[in-house]
Every structure is written in C-alpha cells, then in structure tokens.
Amino acid sequence: MARIPYPERPSDAVARLPVPLNAFRMLSHAPPLTGPTIELGLAVLRESTLSVRVRELVVMAVAAATRCAYGSVQHHPIALNAGVTPEQLAAVAERRADGPEFDESETAALTAAFELVSRHTLSEGTLAALRACFTDRQVIEIVTTTGYYVMLAGLLNGLGVDIDPSGEQFLGLVGGDPG
Numbered sequence: 001m002a003r004i005p006y007p008e009r010p011s012d013a014v015a016r017l018p019v020p021l022n023a024f025r026m027l028s029h030a031p032p033l034t035g036p037t038i039e040l041g042l043a044v045l046r047e048s049t050l051s052v053r054v055r056e057l058v059v060m061a062v063a064a065a066t067r068c069a070y071g072s073v074q075h076h077p078i079a080l081n082a083g084v085t086p087e088q089l090a091a092v093a094e095r096r097a098d099g100p101e102f103d104e105s106e107t108a109a110l111t112a113a114f115e116l117v118s119r120h121t122l123s124e125g126t127l128a129a130l131r132a133c134f135t136d137r138q139v140i141e142i143v144t145t146t147g148y149y150v151m152l153a154g155l156l157n158g159l160g161v162d163i164d165p166s167g168e169q170f171l172g173l174v175g176g177d178p179g
Helices: 023-025 031-046 054-066 068-082 086-093 102-120 124-133 136-158 169-174
Strands: none
Touching: 023 031, 023 136, 031 136, 054 068, 054 086, 054 102, 054 136, 068 086, 068 136, 102 124, 102 136, 124 136
C-alpha cells in the first residue's frame, strides 16, 4: 500500500498514457516532473539502439540491485518476451553478471548496471568491456537506462507505490524487436 495517497487527479501527461501506471500516478504530485519523466522513459524504451534483450537485462539488474519489486514484476514478462531466459533472470536476481548464461556483451552491460547502482561510477575495466561490445551511444544508453530505473526505484520503493498488474499488458508499449 502506498505510503502517501495518489493524487485525486493524475497529471495531464499520465492521462495521455494508454495505461495510467501507478508510478506515474504517484509522480503526478509533481506535475512539472511527470511529463519529462514519462518522455525520458519512452525514449529509453523506444529510441534506444540497444537490443530489447540487453535493455531488459539492465532493467532487471537495477530492479534486483535496488530491491525494487515493482520494477521486477513489471519487467519480468517483458524480459522473457525479449528473449531473456529464466536462467538469466535467476542469475540477475542473485546479482550475478557472469557465467555460462551470459555472453560477453550481456556480462559487460550487467556488470555496468550493478556497478552504477552500488558505486555510482564505472571501473576502468567495466568501461573498457562496455566499449569493446557497444558503440559509445550504446554505452550512454546503458548508463542512462540504469540511472532512469534507479530514479524510479527510489520513487517506487521510497513511497511504497502499489505494483500494477503484470507487465504482460505493456508488451506492445515498450518498443523494439526482441533481438
């Protein structure tokens, strides 16, 4: 149960969404922040050059590292739909970024997400691994995706935002080819 009530009327930005997610309903207490937050989220989901699979691994890593049940529940079916395996999700839930479940690029992306959450920076080795596997734009997208979901986790965890129904209903809204 949310720790503060949801606003009686969500912001106009939330009203324009196909589904008024509780995260953004709660954010409607600060209307000037709501629209830009939604826009950044849509850019992360729809405009990234990362594969949906890598993006969802990063999102699930943030959910695990921040202990954000909302993010984990919402993105679990999206990750599976993007081709993330149950074994990979189990490893991410254990906050493990390497092993036979992951290829080199997935390990680099997950290591980066875990480092950013725990240390708020990247080690030289992690940055080198990212740059070996991804373009500079994609490195920025991994860092930005991590930061966006860390920010949401603070809102969701800090205010006890109620988990929406499963992310399966959002599969068409999160963009991209699973590749």
